[in-house]
Amino acid sequence: MRPLVATIDLSALCHNYAVAKRCAPGREAFAVVKANAYGHGVREVVTALHDIADGFAVASLEEAAQVRAVHDHARILLLEGCFEAAEVQLAQQLRLDIAVQNAAQLDAVLAAPAGQPLNIWLKLDSGMHRLGFDSDSLRAAHLALQGSPGCAELNLISHFACADERGHELTERQLECFLDVLDLDFDQRSLANSAAILLIPAAHMDWLRPGIMLYGATPFADLSASELGLKPVMTLTAQLIAQRHVAAGESVGYGASWVASRDSVIGTVSCGYADGYPRHAPLGTPVLVDGQRVPLIGRVSMDMLTVDLTDISATVGDSVELWGKQLPVDEVAQAAGTIGYELLTKVTERVPRRYLSHAAS
Ligand SMILES: Cc1ncc(COP(=O)(O)O)c(C=O)c1O
The missing domain is CATH 2.40.37.10 (Lyase, Ornithine Decarboxylase; Chain A, domain 1)
Known part of the structure; x- marks a missing residue:
């Protein structure tokens, strides 16, 4: 047999998840397991975190189905939402939380046939300019979804562009943009990736989204994983x-x-x-x-x-x-x-x- 193996230490993974939770006492966390759990094997990673993680986050319906296959009742968040209208029904069947990040996704959710109501995460483009509504469109989307029978929880999500660079001015602006829409009524709010979990307590909100830190690597150029108390997986x-x-x-x-x-x-x-x-x-x-x-x-x-x-x-x-x-x-x-x-x-x-x-x- 060719001598090459990737050894995955699942106890280190659990340790790192606990580090994320300790950074933000009382908050919940979606373990980010997209891209085959950052290359570590989604089935094994979800199984190891089965009784520990509050939920899981993925990039596609296919990845969500893989998580659902090993975890019957976990919250699973579809970070980019549905790529086509027909996926909304599949998301209902898989009992997913879904991001809604543009008008087409909003229309698809509003037009979906009656089924299991979904937890919707309205995505705010707070400054990364990759996905999401600007503040005004987000307010309109909130109005459209509030009280809609297809919507169970109505939640807010956004993502940092530069949280890995300490003190970056865009991070401050993104946080302000997020806080600015909190006069709206949201059930849950989520903003923090690994870098923000580790260093920006004001961004912790209700749900954390740790990715790279779970796998024992650092999001920062100038702070090592071991300095952050993380163990390589x-x-x-x-x-x-x-x-x-x-x-x-x-x-x-x-x-x-x-x-x-x-x-x-x-x-x-x-x-x-x-x-x-x-x-x-x-x-x-x-x-x-x-x-x-x-x-x-x-x-x-x-x-x-x-x-x-x-x-x-x-x-x-x-x-x-x-x-x-x-x-x-x-x-x-x-x-x-x-x-x-x-x-x-x-x-x-x-x-x-x-x-x-x-x-x-
Ligand atoms: C929307 C979203 N949230 C959270 C994460 C996790 O980020 P990190 O691996 O830096 O913790 C990612 C990863 O790219 C993401 O796209």
Whole structure:
């Protein structure tokens, strides 16, 4: 069997959910499990949080159905709402909470045949300018929905654009915009993603929406996950499958882009871009071989990558951590010019996930 596995520590996941809840005592939280639970496996993540999470948030009806299959009574929030009118009935059947973020979605909800009334989350565009009503249209939508038989709870939701950058002036403006419509009667309000849960208590409202923090990565460039009390959930582990001496002046890998400046020992690792490791990761991106930090060298290929072992002692068969318990995913992401979110969600299907249960970890 190819030596590459993503080990998912479900007790770390539960710990991180508890951290989110502790940040905002008395509030409820939708665990954000879209994109296959940020690459961790939605079925296993929802099962682990089954008795702990107040609800789950997803990006599509298909993802909602996956959550419903393992949790019969959880609140499940469809963050972008229904993509076509016919989905409203399916949302009723799945007993979802749905965002309503534009006039077409509003019309679809108002025109839906009688069925299970839905909890509606009116989405306010408070400044991100991606989805949602501006304040005036939101007031009109509120009026249209209030007392409508298809609407159970009438709720308010919005999303921050820059909460991960501490002190960003847009965050203050978005919060003000949100507070400005609170003269309307809403049953529940939700504004905070991970960054706001961790650092902006004024944004906590009634329902939190933690995503990245659940998986033990940081939303901030200047605050590490461990400083925030978060534990890494995914550890991506490969193996050293070959080792060779390369004389000064010889090149390694595709494009012969890396040339040894000294006599070197080069290791080949069983992980490549078809597994989700970023192909654009530059020279020097950290990799842990048998617990020792070494630099990536050469181009990442489809199934393998290469590292410089000259300064350490290593043996073929050694375990190699690409990210996880000992090497924060955020550090690798930063080296590769991306964010932990992207690395985690891009681990491909061919990488087997191995789950550590509560008892095992
Ligand atoms: C609407 C919405 N809420 C919450 C989240 C969770 O954000 P984070 O992963 O930064 O906590 C997301 C993720 O992108 C989102 O789109």
